[in-house]
Amino acid sequence: MTPSVTIVIPTYNRALVLPQAIEAALGQSHPKTTVMVVDDGSQDETRAIIARYADHPGFVGVSLAGNIGTAQAKNVGIALSTTDAITFHDSDDLPHRDKVMRQARVLGNETIGAHPCLNWRLxxxxxxxxxxVGGVLSHHELILPDGERVEIRRTLSLVDDFFPNLQMAAGVPGDWTHVNSGLFHRSVFDRLGGFLDCIEEDREFRNRLIMAGEVLWVIPEILLTKIETPDSLTQLGATDYDSPRRIADRKRVWDAVGRWFATREVDPVPIDLSGITIRSCTNPALCDRAALSGMTPLREQVA
Structure with a gap:
């Protein structure tokens, strides 16, 4: 059976680009799709934009009282969603119309088996x-701030933290298969938890999937366009690929891979929302009520 899907869009002060991301998500051809925007304490017009879509039956707008970071905002989306599968789009992502439908059909395919030509026992x-299948990924493209269009198709990059020696002839560093916008079966989060609180959260989550033996399926087509702007995380000096913060987080990720090589043990990352304050939720009927009630409410609380 084709699974129901929640598209989680974490956002922080991206009011100028957020509407097009919401429209593209609501326009997906997959009929069982919920779009959940998690406003991570924005100080711009984000809440006003969320209010525009409050009456849409497939839309949830969650506003947090403070900024908790992208990883934790994604964890809020995981905890509040009630669907069979979850995908994560950035507020500058434009998914192609059939992206979620194609991913969901793979995730729901009950005829996929472990062929004996491969060492499945490993x-x-x-x-x-x-x-x-635990996750379905696809290729994507970037539109850079200078207008350059870059196609991202290097599936080999899924294991670059494990086998860097394989990357030498694979293309320009950073030419990666995007994990963030993969569609993941809910059971993956039940087994492995959510996102680690760091700015390399996608990379760390990808590695945990691989180390735990989850099956990742790659659709070898471009199904997502990412619109990079000067205020994107990978463009800002404080969080770009050469920033001290990202370098430290990258070492943290590499250290975890080193421990796995030594022990073959994978530690889940529990989702803890106890210290997070929710300001409002536009459609609580589409949310997990237990998770929603477990977050500290403000007086304006849930609409």
Whole structure:
């Protein structure tokens, strides 16, 4: 059965680009799609934009009282969603109309099996048994601030933290398969938890999936356009690829891979929302009520 999907869009002070991301998400061809924007304490017009869509039956606008960071905003989306699968789009992402539908059909395919030509026991599975795909990725493209269009198609980059020796002839560093916009089966989060609170949260989550033996399926087509702007995280001096903060987080990720090589153990990342204050929620009927009630409410609370 084709799974229902929540598109989680974490956002912080991106009011100028957020409407097009919401429109593209609401315009997905997959009929069982919920769009959840998690406003991470924005100080611009983000809440006014969310209010425009408050009456849409497939839209949820969650406003947090303070800025908790992208990783934790994604964790809020995981905890509040009630669908079979979850994908994460940035506020400058434009998914192609059939992106979610194509990913969902792969995730719901019950005929995928562990072919005996591969060493499935190494990933904790038996040959000739059914496989539940954990995540479905696709290729994507970037539109850079100077107008350059870059196609991102290097699937080999999924294991660059494990086998850097394989990357030498693979193209320009940073030419990666985008994990953030993958569609993930809910059971993956049940097993492995959510996102680690750092700015390399996608990379760390990708590595945890691989180390835990989750099955990742790649659709070898461009199904997402990312519009990079000067205020994107990868463009800002404080958080770009050469920033001290990102370098420190990258070392943290590499250290975790080193521990896995030594122990073959994978620690889940529990989702803890106890210290997070929610300002408002436009459509609580589409949210997990237990998770919603577990977050500290403000007086304006849930609409």
């Amino acid at each position: 990933a904790g599975r038996e040959p000739e048994t059914r496989i539940q």
